[in-house]
Amino acid sequence: MADVEVRRLGPSEAQHHLDGLASVLVDCVAGGASIGYVGLLSVDEARAALRSVITELDNGRALLVAGFVGGELVGSVQVLFSPKPNQPHRADLVKLLVHRRARGRGVGRALMERAEAEARAEGKALLVLDTATDEAEQLYVSLGWTRLGVIPNYALYPDGRLGGTIVFFKQLFSSEQVGLLTRVQVETVADGARLARGERVVGLIREGTGRRWVGIYELRPGEVVNLVWSGPSAPGHLRFPSSKGLTGVAVASKATFISNDVANDPRYLMAFSSTGSEMIVPVIIDGQVVGTLDVEDERQDAFGPEDQEFFEALATALRPLFT
Ligand SMILES: CC(C)(COP(=O)(O)OP(=O)(O)OC[C@H]1O[C@@H](n2cnc3c(N)ncnc32)[C@H](O)[C@@H]1OP(=O)(O)O)[C@@H](O)C(=O)NCCC(=O)NCCS
Numbered sequence: 001m002a003d004v005e006v007r008r009l010g011p012s013e014a015q016h017h018l019d020g021l022a023s024v025l026v027d028c029v030a031g032g033a034s035i036g037y038v039g040l041l042s043v044d045e046a047r048a049a050l051r052s053v054i055t056e057l058d059n060g061r062a063l064l065v066a067g068f069v070g071g072e073l074v075g076s077v078q079v080l081f082s083p084k085p086n087q088p089h090r091a092d093l094v095k096l097l098v099h100r101r102a103r104g105r106g107v108g109r110a111l112m113e114r115a116e117a118e119a120r121a122e123g124k125a126l127l128v129l130d131t132a133t134d135e136a137e138q139l140y141v142s143l144g145w146t147r148l149g150v151i152p153n154y155a156l157y158p159d160g161r162l163g164g165t166i167v168f169f170k171q172l173f174s175s176e177q178v179g180l181l182t183r184v185q186v187e188t189v190a191d192g193a194r195l196a197r198g199e200r201v202v203g204l205i206r207e208g209t210g211r212r213w214v215g216i217y218e219l220r221p222g223e224v225v226n227l228v229w230s231g232p233s234a235p236g237h238l239r240f241p242s243s244k245g246l247t248g249v250a251v252a253s254k255a256t257f258i259s260n261d262v263a264n265d266p267r268y269l270m271a272f273s274s275t276g277s278e279m280i281v282p283v284i285i286d287g288q289v290v291g292t293l294d295v296e297d298e299r300q301d302a303f304g305p306e307d308q309e310f311f312e313a314l315a316t317a318l319r320p321l322f323t
Contacts, residue, residue: 004106214294
């Protein structure tokens, strides 16, 4: 729908929209949604619940996506990252809510699609949810979630009846990719010196993706410096101005840059004459580019949209190397 907009809210934006978020929560509970409450929820209780969510956003333990119609906040969904060190790739999707007056216009679907994309970019490759709502069940099935089954007598509905819940999961990358992503996530926070961890990580990524060359660069004032690399030979430029090359484009735009034909891209800083394609993925912390993940492949047209999504999740996993 043309007038539906969805976007991720950071902690301060969520605080700004606290009243709108609270009003959606209150309305959905009043409408009978089984989302953790018995009886009616007051606006103050809803605000308190949302303040705890904002604390989680602040601490990087969750993400929140909100939906707007005509500029008014009418829906939201939360993704809560697993706090367990052995589940760095897993998250729970909870409280998909659309105000009753805005339902049936595509807001719920748009919220889900954006939440999945944001979770994927955060390296959350396995999502789990449960629902007691028929409408939501159909939505999850249509979005490719796997329905595991019903847990009976799971919770009290707002009207006091006891009811079951349906459990779903969705894996956002292939099992092979999830295996590599989790190894990288564990390695970046392991004990040991930063560069030693970085060396192991570029080795894992190169081996696990079969790409010809993988490097991690750090952004310093005015320049980009290679920290570690894995490949047949050292990078052609160990440091260069941060405005130069394909890296310069990725740094300036704070977005992934792919050249699938570097030979014909005048911005390519020649490193290896045998490179066909290069992808530069910025590592971003608190909105600032702190480094890049640089991947080269000898073939042309080596990087498609799905490769981009996966390397962006890997770049997110590199953040602990920069903190
Ligand atoms: C579930 C909910 C979020 C759907 O929001 P929505 O904005 O109305 O959903 P959309 O308009 O995007 O519809 C998406 C899909 O949901 C399903 N759906 C929505 N309303 C439906 C209805 N009344 N009957 C059957 N299916 C329905 C359909 O599969 C629909 O697919 P379509 O796009 O092909 O029509 C909303 O009904 C809601 O907030 N319910 C209460 C809260 C709740 O229970 N949330 C689930 C917690 S896990």
